[in-house]
Amino acid sequence: MGRTAADNGPSTSAASGWSAVGTGTAYAAAIVAFAYALMSLYWALGGHALVSTIGGYVEQFARRGGVLPVLVALAATLAKVAGGLLALALVRPWGRAVPRRWLLTGSAGASVLLVGYGGVNVLLGALVLSGVIHPAGSVDRMALRWHVAVWDLWFLVWGILLALATVGYWRLLRARGKVRADRAE
Numbered sequence: 406m407g408r409t410a411a412d413n414g415p416s417t418s419a420a421s422g423w424s425a426v427g428t429g430t431a432y433a434a435a436i437v438a439f440a441y442a443l444m445s446l447y448w449a450l451g452g453h454a455l456v457s458t459i460g461g462y463v464e465q466f467a468r469r470g471g472v473l474p475v476l477v478a479l480a481a482t483l484a485k486v487a488g489g490l491l492a493l494a495l496v497r498p499w500g501r502a503v504p505r506r507w508l509l510t511g512s513a514g515a516s517v518l519l520v521g522y523g524g525v526n527v528l529l530g531a532l533v534l535s536g537v538i539h540p541a542g543s544v545d546r547m548a549l550r551w552h553v554a555v556w557d558l559w560f561l562v563w564g565i566l567l568a569l570a571t572v573g574y575w576r577l578l579r580a581r582g583k584v585r586a587d588r589a590e
Contacts, residue, residue, distance in 0.1 A: 424580070427573010431496040434566035438489030441559055442482045449478030459556070460548025491515060492567055495574040505578060512571040519564025526557035 448456065448467060456467050467474050491512055494500030500508060530553035532538040534546065 424573045424577035427570045427577065428496045430566045430573065431492045431570035434492035434563055434570055435489040437559065437563040437566060438485050438492060441563070442485035442489065445478050445482040445485060449475050449482055451475075455551075458548055458551035460545040460552070464548070488515060488519075488563070488567070492570055495570050509571065509575055509578075512567060512574070516564050516568035516571055519560050519567060521564075523557050523559070523561030523564055527553050527561055530557065 444455075447454075451470075453468070456464055459467070467478070491508075494503055494508055495512060503511075529538065530549050533540060533544060534549060534553060
Protein backbone atom coordinates (compact mmCIF):
# COMPACT_ATOMS: atom_id res chain seq x y z
CA MET A 406 0.00 0.00 0.00
CA GLY A 407 1.33 3.49 -0.84
CA ARG A 408 2.35 6.08 1.72
CA THR A 409 0.07 9.00 2.45
CA ALA A 410 1.08 12.58 3.14
CA ALA A 411 0.53 11.93 6.86
CA ASP A 412 3.16 9.17 6.75
CA ASN A 413 5.78 11.50 5.34
CA GLY A 414 6.22 13.49 8.56
CA PRO A 415 5.62 17.13 9.39
CA SER A 416 5.00 19.49 6.50
CA THR A 417 4.04 23.13 6.51
CA SER A 418 1.26 22.59 3.95
CA ALA A 419 -0.49 20.01 6.15
CA ALA A 420 0.28 21.86 9.35
CA SER A 421 -2.10 24.20 11.05
CA GLY A 422 -1.67 26.70 13.83
CA TRP A 423 0.92 25.46 16.27
CA SER A 424 2.56 22.98 13.93
CA ALA A 425 3.13 25.73 11.35
CA VAL A 426 4.65 27.89 14.09
CA GLY A 427 6.69 24.88 15.17
CA THR A 428 8.03 24.40 11.65
CA GLY A 429 9.05 28.04 11.30
CA THR A 430 10.64 28.15 14.72
CA ALA A 431 12.50 24.88 14.09
CA TYR A 432 14.16 26.42 11.04
CA ALA A 433 14.83 29.64 12.96
CA ALA A 434 16.38 27.63 15.84
CA ALA A 435 18.59 25.79 13.37
CA ILE A 436 19.74 29.05 11.78
CA VAL A 437 20.55 30.52 15.20
CA ALA A 438 22.44 27.36 16.20
CA PHE A 439 24.44 27.18 12.97
CA ALA A 440 25.30 30.89 13.13
CA TYR A 441 26.55 30.41 16.69
CA ALA A 442 28.52 27.37 15.54
CA LEU A 443 30.20 29.51 12.88
CA MET A 444 31.42 31.90 15.59
CA SER A 445 32.92 29.01 17.55
CA LEU A 446 34.49 27.58 14.40
CA TYR A 447 35.97 30.97 13.56
CA TRP A 448 37.59 31.08 17.01
CA ALA A 449 38.72 27.45 16.72
CA LEU A 450 40.48 28.30 13.46
CA GLY A 451 42.42 31.08 15.17
CA GLY A 452 40.18 34.10 14.69
CA HIS A 453 40.45 36.72 17.45
CA ALA A 454 37.76 39.23 16.49
CA LEU A 455 35.23 39.64 19.32
CA VAL A 456 37.23 37.44 21.72
CA SER A 457 37.51 40.47 24.00
CA THR A 458 33.72 40.48 24.26
CA ILE A 459 33.77 37.08 25.95
CA GLY A 460 35.94 38.26 28.82
CA GLY A 461 37.31 36.40 31.82
CA TYR A 462 39.21 33.15 31.74
CA VAL A 463 37.71 32.14 28.38
CA GLU A 464 39.22 35.20 26.72
CA GLN A 465 42.60 34.57 28.38
CA PHE A 466 42.40 30.89 27.42
CA ALA A 467 41.66 31.77 23.76
CA ARG A 468 44.43 34.38 23.55
CA ARG A 469 46.99 32.02 25.02
CA GLY A 470 46.46 29.66 22.09
CA GLY A 471 47.56 26.08 21.81
CA VAL A 472 45.79 22.81 21.16
CA LEU A 473 43.42 22.83 24.13
CA PRO A 474 41.57 26.08 23.27
CA VAL A 475 41.18 24.85 19.70
CA LEU A 476 39.73 21.54 20.88
CA VAL A 477 37.34 23.31 23.27
CA ALA A 478 36.18 25.65 20.50
CA LEU A 479 35.74 22.68 18.12
CA ALA A 480 33.72 20.84 20.77
CA ALA A 481 31.52 23.94 21.18
CA THR A 482 31.13 24.07 17.39
CA LEU A 483 30.05 20.44 17.25
CA ALA A 484 27.60 20.88 20.13
CA LYS A 485 26.01 23.87 18.41
CA VAL A 486 25.80 22.01 15.08
CA ALA A 487 24.17 19.09 16.92
CA GLY A 488 21.67 21.56 18.38
CA GLY A 489 20.86 22.85 14.92
CA LEU A 490 20.43 19.33 13.58
CA LEU A 491 18.16 18.52 16.52
CA ALA A 492 15.93 21.45 15.56
CA LEU A 493 15.86 20.32 11.93
CA ALA A 494 15.09 16.73 12.94
CA LEU A 495 11.76 18.00 14.26
CA VAL A 496 10.63 19.07 10.78
CA ARG A 497 12.71 17.29 8.16
CA PRO A 498 11.84 13.80 6.84
CA TRP A 499 15.19 12.35 7.96
CA GLY A 500 14.21 13.21 11.54
CA ARG A 501 11.81 10.24 11.45
CA ALA A 502 14.87 7.99 11.83
CA VAL A 503 15.07 9.19 15.44
CA PRO A 504 12.48 7.63 17.78
CA ARG A 505 9.80 10.22 18.61
CA ARG A 506 10.31 9.89 22.35
CA TRP A 507 14.05 10.56 22.02
CA LEU A 508 13.46 13.51 19.73
CA LEU A 509 10.85 15.06 22.03
CA THR A 510 12.90 14.40 25.17
CA GLY A 511 16.13 15.64 23.61
CA SER A 512 14.63 18.79 22.16
CA ALA A 513 12.69 19.56 25.34
CA GLY A 514 15.79 19.00 27.47
CA ALA A 515 17.96 21.13 25.19
CA SER A 516 15.32 23.86 25.29
CA VAL A 517 15.28 23.86 29.08
CA LEU A 518 19.08 24.02 29.25
CA LEU A 519 19.34 26.81 26.67
CA VAL A 520 16.54 28.91 28.15
CA GLY A 521 17.81 28.32 31.69
CA TYR A 522 21.45 29.11 30.91
CA GLY A 523 20.69 32.09 28.68
CA GLY A 524 17.90 33.43 30.86
CA VAL A 525 19.81 33.26 34.15
CA ASN A 526 22.93 34.82 32.64
CA VAL A 527 21.01 37.61 30.90
CA LEU A 528 19.03 38.35 34.08
CA LEU A 529 22.03 38.31 36.42
CA GLY A 530 24.18 40.26 33.98
CA ALA A 531 21.49 42.90 33.61
CA LEU A 532 21.14 43.14 37.38
CA VAL A 533 24.91 43.67 37.73
CA LEU A 534 24.98 46.25 34.94
CA SER A 535 22.04 48.14 36.44
CA GLY A 536 23.67 48.21 39.88
CA VAL A 537 21.11 46.03 41.64
CA ILE A 538 23.75 43.36 42.29
CA HIS A 539 27.26 44.34 43.41
CA PRO A 540 29.74 41.47 42.87
CA ALA A 541 32.63 41.20 45.32
CA GLY A 542 35.28 41.04 42.58
CA SER A 543 35.98 43.19 39.57
CA VAL A 544 33.62 43.11 36.60
CA ASP A 545 34.57 43.46 32.94
CA ARG A 546 31.57 45.63 32.12
CA MET A 547 32.24 45.66 28.39
CA ALA A 548 32.26 41.85 28.22
CA LEU A 549 29.23 41.68 30.51
CA ARG A 550 27.29 44.02 28.21
CA TRP A 551 28.13 41.74 25.29
CA HIS A 552 26.97 38.70 27.26
CA VAL A 553 23.67 40.32 28.22
CA ALA A 554 22.96 41.77 24.77
CA VAL A 555 24.51 39.12 22.48
CA TRP A 556 26.16 35.90 23.69
CA ASP A 557 23.82 34.80 26.49
CA LEU A 558 20.80 36.35 24.81
CA TRP A 559 21.68 34.20 21.78
CA PHE A 560 21.33 31.06 23.95
CA LEU A 561 18.02 32.33 25.35
CA VAL A 562 16.53 33.07 21.92
CA TRP A 563 17.77 29.73 20.57
CA GLY A 564 16.17 27.94 23.51
CA ILE A 565 12.84 29.72 23.11
CA LEU A 566 12.76 28.95 19.38
CA LEU A 567 13.62 25.29 20.03
CA ALA A 568 10.94 25.09 22.74
CA LEU A 569 8.31 26.45 20.36
CA ALA A 570 9.45 24.00 17.68
CA THR A 571 9.23 21.14 20.17
CA VAL A 572 5.69 22.13 21.17
CA GLY A 573 4.72 22.35 17.50
CA TYR A 574 6.18 18.89 16.82
CA TRP A 575 4.45 17.39 19.85
CA ARG A 576 1.11 18.92 18.89
CA LEU A 577 1.45 17.70 15.31
CA LEU A 578 2.19 14.17 16.48
CA ARG A 579 -0.68 14.32 18.94
CA ALA A 580 -3.07 15.51 16.22
CA ARG A 581 -2.01 12.58 14.06
CA GLY A 582 -2.55 10.19 16.93
CA LYS A 583 1.13 9.27 17.19
CA VAL A 584 1.47 10.42 20.80
CA ARG A 585 -0.94 10.55 23.70
CA ALA A 586 -1.44 13.81 25.53
CA ASP A 587 0.28 12.45 28.65
CA ARG A 588 3.07 10.37 27.10
CA ALA A 589 5.26 10.53 23.98
CA GLU A 590 5.64 7.19 22.21
